[in-house]
Amino acid sequence: MAKSVKDQVIAIIAEQAVLEVEDVKMDASLNDLGIDSLGLVESIFAIEEAFDISVPFNANDPKASDFDISSVASVVGAVEGLVADQKA
Template sequence: MDVRDKVIAIIAEQAMLEPGDVTPGQSPADLGIDSLGLVESIFAIEEAFDISVPFNANAPEQGDFDISSVAAIADAVERLVQEQHASA
């Protein structure tokens, strides 16, 4: 399972959907994920990929982690995995 598929699976689980029902263009809000659900998704992503996500739940628009869509989240996770595992 690649990074994108794993991110989709985590987000789908949070939204109580099947991964096949989640499309890259959907936002967390489109999937019915509220701010608490988003934070839980971020924690699950951090744990699954052993990365630290620069995400502030109180100011999600700040920082370097794009949460505008499933694809944006997956892209950001792929970048963080490369950056943080390359320096490890």
């Protein structure tokens, strides 16, 4: 069975944070997980590649983008939305 979007995003975040998947909690911020700005950009690239989507994220001004990176749950939700939009 194929992994869900949530499971894939968590796996990508865990890899970037050098953590086990079970250590990535939905309410954690990426900063809480030890992901710095470079890790964030690498995570975004990995997500884009994994789902064949374009993430509307500006690394120079993350707060100005429509892609919410405030928590793991918000990243999962944003990716789920982009994947759903792509299929529509």
